[in-house]
Amino acid sequence: MVVWTPKTAVAAAYRVDAQRWSELFEELMNPIEARFARPEPRHRVRGFVRGLLAPLPTKNCWTIAEHAGDEEPGGMQDLIGRASWDDALVRADVRDFVARRLGHPDAILVIDETGDLKKGRHTVGVQRQYSGTAGKIENCQLAVHLSYASPHGHALLDTALYLPKSWTSDPERLAEAGVPDEVGFATKPQLARRLIETAQAGGLPCRWVSGDEAYGGDPALAAALRGQRLGYVLAVACSHRLPTGLGIQRADQIATGLPDHAWQRLSAGEGAKGHRYYDWAFIALPLAADQHAGYHWLLIRRNRSTGELAFYRCWSPEPVALRHLVTVAGRRWTIEESFQAAKTELGLDQHQHRRWTAWHRWTTLVIAAHAFLAAATTLCTANAEGLIPITVNELRRLFHDLVIKPAASIAAVITWSIFRRRHQDAARTSHYERQALTEP
Structure with a gap:
């Protein structure tokens, strides 16, 4: 006879949740798998997403293949680099x-x-440039x-790799990285506009757009959003x-x-240590x-402790209250939470791929894994006091x-140990043979 206690009740609820999570995972993966004509990549894409969701110390095609029970990483490498599918x-x-879930x-x-910090110059899109992630x-x-x-949760949705002019002006470099011929230079706001237009064309329900100064300072993006009847709260510089009514003025002068x-x-919005209170004004x-x-x-926005100011250019097709604009401004930080989860838990920045197609495929599957987790949090019933x-x-x-x-078998563990050591031996031999061509 089972004695019901608060702990056993929560455990039972988690069993129910686990079943619902499984069903939700199928809801996500079934249409994705249908994009693959052959059964091998169809099976591998499921194993790949499951590997991204696994607590692996690092995530790459090797570790994900081992987690999936493959005997070597070739299949997963084919999925990311050579298989035929449209990311x-x-x-x-x-x-x-x-759209269905959130x-x-x-x-x-x-x-x-x-x-994403990278070494060398051959990885697609890489150059010395300012990274907000690194702060330099x-x-x-x-x-x-x-x-x-949305009020239901937040998830990564789409992506576009930025190619600097040092890349788009070098056809040989583009060809080496497998960049399609039709891809040319586009600013970050132009890339953002394309992503937003794609989301709207796909029927995604939305009312607002939010972004930082890199996007708020672009008048063409703001005009395009007004044309789409999308309200916006976009950060702008103090200048x-x-x-x-008194003419053109700087934001800080106002x-x-x-x-x-x-x-x-x-x-x-709510933070880990309480509400994030600021002083706000709008003109x-x-x-x-x-x-x-x-x-x-x-x-x-004025910081209540330091007095530091932040500025936002806002537009809406209909009048809205100050509180509503503040809510939109506050929700911009959800993307930082998504980046942190995608990098620390799902390996967004751990890819080892230099080429255009492989980068987009890896990132796409990370986005899929993150969307599943975001939707699954809305299904939980195992909540208890405290x-x-x-x-x-x-x-x-x-x-x-x-x-x-x-449930990895002993044979699978040993098989992967042998594969790693064989690969390392081949690499070592190759290095020595290459050295022997130039060294006495």
Whole structure:
């Protein structure tokens, strides 16, 4: 006879959740697998995503293949580099999945870029450039990402690799990295615009767009969003110039003249240690000289401790309250949470691929894994007093341990040990033979 206690009740609830997570995983993977004509890559893509969800110390085709029970990494390397499949169509499947599970008419599309540090110059898109991730100029890749934030949760949605002019002006370098002929130079705001247009064309429900100064300072992006009737709250620099009733003024000049009663204390969202309270003010701006009717504002955030100011250019096709704009501004930070989870838990930045196709395929499957985790957190019933809502990171651990943890045989462990040592011996022999050609 089972004696029911709070602990056994929660354990039973987790068993129910694990079944629902399994069903949700099938909902995500079934349309993705249908993109593959052959059974081998169809089977491998499932094993690949399960490997991304596993607690592997590093994630690459070798470790993922071993986790999947393969005898060598060749199959997974083929999946990422040589198999025939369209990563854009798979991202469309992920977008449809996110729309079903997290969709909301007031959802926010968040745009931002992240950098991956790389050595050398042959990895596609790499050069010395500023990386917000590192906070300085580094040898790195940069990619623009689009994420989806709704009252139900938030997930990465789409991506575009940024190619600097040093790459797009070098046809030989592009060809070596397998970059398609039709790909040319595009700024980060232009890449963001394409991602947003693709999401809207796919029927994703959304109302707002949010981004940092790299995107708020681009007037063409703002005009395109107005044309799509998408409201926006985009960060701008203190030197950003805006039209006012007194002429063109800098954002920081406008803030200096505000009276005390113009500021309101509002929360930008819940943080780990409480609400993120700031002082906020917003100023209505004259209509822009274009064909898009709507309402323009300058939103200003003031840190209550340091007095530091941040500025946002805002637009909406209909009037909205200050509190609503503050909510949109605060939700921009969800993409940082997504980046952290995707890098620390899913290996977003651990790929070892130099070519265009392989980079997009790896990133696409990481996006799929993250979307699954984000959606699965909304299904949890095993909540009890004294527990915070389940996080993406905790759900990944539970899903692996309760659903996909492999029962590796002794033979499989030994097979992989032999494979690694054989590969290392071949590499060692090759190095010595190459050295012998030039050294006495």
